[in-house]
Amino acid sequence: MYFRTLTIFIIISKFSGILSSNGDRSPFYQNCLKTCRKANCTDDGRSFKSAALKQQDVWCQLLQWSCREDCQYHCMWKTVDGFQERGYRIPKFHGKWPFVRFFGVQEPASAFASLLNLATHIYMHNEITKKFSVKSTPLVLFWHGFATVCMNAWTWSTIFHTRDTPFTEFMDYACALSMVMSLFIAAIVRVFHRRKKFAAALLALPTLYYVEHVRYLYSGRIDYDYNMNVNVFFGVVGSVTWLVWAGGMLVAGRKHAWRVAVFTIASGAALSLELLDFPPKRSWDAHALWHLSTAPLPLLFYRFVIDDLYYLQNSKIRDKNYLKQT
Structure with missing residues (x-):
């Protein structure tokens, strides 16, 4: 208890003095994030462009995942796949391990x-x-x-x-x-x-x-x-x-x-x-x-x-x- x-x-x-980890610090992740936000998000990163919103499932909508957060999630897993294909360990992102969402639950x-x-x-x-x-x-x-x-x-x-x-x-x-x-x-x-x-x-x-x-x-x-x-x-x-x-x-x-x-x-x-x-x-x-x-x-x-x-x-x-x- x-x-x-x-x-x-x-x-x-x-991690108190660490602002980033291997995963989110990698150029692949940063480039993926920029591309995703430009294609799918409004300027503030909170809302989806109308066509991109259809790609988000209803559970993530109910739990109010923003467009920026959705991009971070998908780019995180693309980066993990890239690390593993090259034989590297699964990286952390912002001091945390990557987790698979389940019905929108982080x-x-x-x-x-x-x-x-x-x-x-x-x-x-x-x-x-x-x-x-x-x-x-x-x-x-x-x-x-x-x-x-x-x-x-x-x-x-x-x-x-x-x-x-x-x-x-x-x-x-x-x-x-x-x-x-x-x-x-x-x-x-x-x-x-x-x-x-x-x-x-x-x-x-x-x-x-x-x-x-x-x-x-x-x-x-x-x-x-x-x-x-x-x-x-x-x-x-x-x-x-x-x-x-x-x-x-x-x-x-x-x-x-x-x-x-x-x-x-x-x-x-x-x-x-x-x-x-x-x-x-x-x-x-x-x-x-x-x-x-x-x-x-x-x-x-x-x-x-x-x-x-x-x-x-x-x-x-x-x-x-x-x-x-x-």
Whole structure:
């Protein structure tokens, strides 16, 4: 979950100073692009000339692929064919591998895997809703909010992989960071749930920082190195907090804590898929496979949440009985 954003920024930071890649830098690609735009596009590159519009399928029209973007896509694959005919490796374009569009979707495998993650969160959120009322158990309302943040983040991940635009990029990064910070906040809230004022004071600064950071993301070009550092910090602090707390709970005999410990370790292990960074097989690259590998992990985490809510519910009943006896 929260390791998703951490890895995105580690990988993207490699390209933070690069404006072009082998593919889009090649003369063949540049010449193809000029020829295509001259023949098919209006002067601004957004619209098609009337005859050229008929060549674009209905799915690309629905997803609002501009003429310039359509030319970039077709010239990209012509360039890939040229590289492979000469025995060269598949090149990247603007720091990204080439992907085959599917019904107009730009990165279909990553979009599909993001959708699976979204579905997992929706399913487990419904499980919490069915099992607990907001008033009956401490922290239920918080976990509803947590699930909403995660569902929103995976929604924008799906949209971003469907159509990569400056706005969808901003929303994906901003919402992904909200998921990183939500798991960090969740660790603080769970550890200090009996000391609400202290937890609120502890979280005030990170919350304000997130608001300021999102404002910064929206203000201009993203500094990927800076974003990486932000996500690394909150990701590491959150994971360490969960692991230390889970260890203490297990020592105290609270066996359900093993799930959050395994979830945290498994999420970290899934990063190895992203670091492979190989050319896509059809539409499946390392990033898409990593998203696919994280899809079942929320089942483990929310199972911990449900067990922990039962534990807190029973603790609340025991506390009431103790007060009655005294």
